[in-house]
Each structure stands twice: as structure tokens, then as C-alpha cells.
Amino acid sequence: MGSKFVACIHLSLAMIIVGSSVVFGKVITQTFPVFLASGLRFAIASLMMLPLLMKTEKNLFRIGKKDLARLIIMAFCGQFVFTVLMLLGLRYTSGIEAGIITSTSPAMMALVAFFLIRERPGLWRAVAVMLAVGGVISVNGLAGQVGIDPGHIIGNLMMTGAVVGEAFFLLMRKQISPSVSNIALAGYLCFAGFVMFLPFSLYQAIGFDFSSVSAGVWGAVVYFGAVFTVLAYLFWFRGVSKVSGSTAGVFSAFMPVSGVVLSCIFLKENFTMAHGVGMTLVLAGIFIMALAPEPGPGPGPDKPSSYA
Numbered sequence: 001m002g003s004k005f006v007a008c009i010h011l012s013l014a015m016i017i018v019g020s021s022v023v024f025g026k027v028i029t030q031t032f033p034v035f036l037a038s039g040l041r042f043a044i045a046s047l048m049m050l051p052l053l054m055k056t057e058k059n060l061f062r063i064g065k066k067d068l069a070r071l072i073i074m075a076f077c078g079q080f081v082f083t084v085l086m087l088l089g090l091r092y093t094s095g096i097e098a099g100i101i102t103s104t105s106p107a108m109m110a111l112v113a114f115f116l117i118r119e120r121p122g123l124w125r126a127v128a129v130m131l132a133v134g135g136v137i138s139v140n141g142l143a144g145q146v147g148i149d150p151g152h153i154i155g156n157l158m159m160t161g162a163v164v165g166e167a168f169f170l171l172m173r174k175q176i177s178p179s180v181s182n183i184a185l186a187g188y189l190c191f192a193g194f195v196m197f198l199p200f201s202l203y204q205a206i207g208f209d210f211s212s213v214s215a216g217v218w219g220a221v222v223y224f225g226a227v228f229t230v231l232a233y234l235f236w237f238r239g240v241s242k243v244s245g246s247t248a249g250v251f252s253a254f255m256p257v258s259g260v261v262l263s264c265i266f267l268k269e270n271f272t273m274a275h276g277v278g279m280t281l282v283l284a285g286i287f288i289m290a291l292a293p294e295p296g297p298g299p300g301p302d303k304p305s306s307y308a
Contacts, residue, residue, distance in 0.1 A: 003242050010239035011251040017232040019258025022098040023266050024220045024228065026090045031217045034087045036208060037224075039201025042079070042194035044225025049187040057184050070175050071188055078169025079193030085162035092155025095267045097139045099259020100278050101159040105166050106252060106289045107132035112167040124292035131285035136160060138278035186233050250290045253283050 028037045053060050063071070090098055107129045113119040121129065139156065176185060240248045256279050263269045 007239040007242035008251070010235040011243070011248055012254055014232045014236035014239065015251050015254035016258040017227055017235070019099055019103075019255040019260075020262050021224065021228045022086075022090065022095045022102065022259045023262045024223050025087055026095050026098070026263075026267060027217060027220045028224060029087050029091050031213055032221070033204040033208065034084055035197055035200035036204040037087060037221065038080075038083045039194065039197040039205075040221050041083070041225040041229060042190055042197060044222060045190040045229035046187075046194045048226055048230045049190050053184060053187040057181065057187075060184060060187070063180065063188070064177065067177050067180055070172055071185070072192060074169055074172040074176070075189050075192035075196065077165045077172065079189055080196045081165035082162045082169065083193070083197075085158045085165065089155045089158030089162060092151045093159060094269050095263030096260050096269050096271060096275050097156055097278075098159050099263060100139050100256050100275065100282055101136055101156060102163055102166075103252065103256040103259070103282055103286065104132040104136060105163050105170070107285050108163045109167040109170050110289070112164065113171060116168075116171065122292060124288050128285040128289040128292065131281045131288065135278040135281035135285065138274050138281060182237050186230075186237075190229065248290075250287060252286045252290065256282055256286075 032040075086098070086102070107125075110119075110121045110125045111129050114121055136156070173185075180188075236248075239251075260271065260275070260279060264271055
């Protein structure tokens with residue numbers, strides 16, 4: 001079996017797992033408070049990452065002050081802000097819409113880069129951004145529907161805010177020294193996320209009845225920490241090292257498809273015309289973003305979209 005084929009399998013699995021996160025996140029938020037669920041997620045991920053890092057990284061605890069400061073900002077945007085807004089948003093919106101909105105992260109990254117560092121996206125990337133915006137508008141039901149629940153809109157706005165946080169997270173990756181490996185960075189971010197959520201999760205844990213949690217929900221928490229936070233990254237890292245950046249970017253299309261299909265199967269959600277239009281626009285934006293020329297020098301995709 002060729003190495004490129006295996007790489008494509010790894011990239012596909014990574015994106016399918018990332019897409020499934022909205023389903024498991026919605027299950028978790030129906031039982032656990034947000035900060036406690038997030039603390040458990042990063043505790044599980046840190047426990048998984050530590051032995052891996054001890055085995056593969058010789059200079060694990062040697063990191064420069066500048067990289068440490070940037071890593072903390074990165075963790076705040078991608079681990080704290082993204083996770084809180086995503087889990088809160090999932091309480092109000094559907095898994096289908098959450099999956100479609102979070103898949104706009106490549107386009108959101110280009111938009112944030114334009115406003116933050118004045119990086120011109122170029123014609124095709126600008127088209128991709130507009131398609132992504134159109135997709136978000138569509139899934140919000142603004143294409144002629146009436147009687148929209150304000151709480152539902154708030155949930156989608158929270159999901160959009162989560163994507164903005166992730167865009168800052170991805171842009172900060174370019175500021176981290178290349179001497180910090182992708183695996184080491186993943187470990188640092190898991191540890192930082194655990195520390196950031198620790199005081200809030202302990203506070204929520206005091207009055208929480210853990211005995212009321214079903215085995216299925218505990219399984220979702222373990223999946224969220226071990227599979228979504230760690231395994232998806234490892235699959236992506238192995239795959240992206242064998243193919244070009246544009247090829248890897250195309251596999252982001254698996255993410256919204258995974259989220260939509262799994263939401264319909266496990267959450268019994270209905271797929272509407274607005275969802276279909278929104279997903280089509282977002283998928284078109286993903287393909288254009290993946291194939292468009294880079295606006296400037298920088299590393300290729302080193303982590304899956306919406307992995308934060």
C-alpha cells in the first residue's frame with residue numbers, strides 16, 4: 001500500500017474525527033457544565049500526551065521565553081476561547097449547523113489575517129471567504145425563513161466566535177519557533193489548556209453529581225479528550241508530512257460532511273435546504289482555499305481545522 005494512499009487515509013480519519021466533535025460535544029453539554037467538561041478533556045489529553053512526549057522529545061521542557069509567551073496566547077485563543085464558545089454554542093444550536101460553521105476556519109483565518117496583519121488574501125481566497133460567509137448566513141436561516149429562534153442565532157454566533165478564536169490560534173502557530181516540533185507543541189497546548197481550565201473546573205466539580213453521569217456520556221468525554229484532542233492530531237500530522245499543503249487542505253471537506261452525517265444519525269437532526277445550501281457554499285470555499293496560491297511564505301497546514 002503506497003505511502004501517499006496511507007497518508008490520505010490518515011487525513012480522512014483526522015477530518016472525520018474533527019467533524020464528529022460537534023456530536024460528542026453536544027452530548028457532553030447536555031450533562032456536564034462547560035468548564036468541568038473542558039477540564040476533563042484536557043486532563044485526559046495531557047495524560048495521553050505525556051508518555052508520548054517523554055519518548056519522542058529529548059528537550060521537552062526547554063522552550064524560549066518568547067515562544068512560551070506566544071504559546072500561552074495561542075492556548076488562550078485555541079484551547080480556552082474556542083472550547084468554551086463551542087460547547088456553549090452547542091447548547092443552543094444544532095450539531096449540523098455547528099459542523100458547517102466550524103469548517104469555515106480556513107476562510108476565517110484569511111479574514112483575520114487581513115484585518116490583523118494586513119495580509120492580502122488574493123482574488124481566489126477572497127472568493128473563498130465570501131462563500132464561507134454566505135454559508136454561515138444560509139445555515140442561520142436568513143435565506144427567507146421566518147420565526148427564527150433568537151437563542152438559536154446566539155448559539156451560531158458563539159460557534160462563529162469559536163472559529164475566530166481558532167483563526168487567531170492558527171495564525172499564532174506561524175510565530176512559534178520551528179525548533180518546537182508539532183508533537184511538542186500539541187503537548188504544550190494540552191497542558192496549558194488543562195491549567196487554564198483547572199480552577200474553573202474544580203469550582204464546578206464541587207457541586208456536580210458525578211454519579212448521575214451515564215456510561216455513554218463518560219464515553220463521550222473520553223472520546224473528546226483522547227480521540228478528538230490527541231488522535232485526530234496524530235493522524236493529521238502523519239498524513240500532512242507525506243502530501244502537499246494543497247492536497248491536505250482539500251481533506252478539510254470531510255469535516256462538515258462528517259458533522260452533518262453523524263448529527264443526522266446520532267442526534268436525529270433534520271437536514272434542511274438551508275443546511276444544504278450552506279454546506280455547498282462552505283465546501284466550495286474549502287476547495288478554493290486549498291487550491292489558491294499562498295499569499296506569502298509560511299508553513300503548510302500542520303494541524304486539522306477546528307483542532308483546538
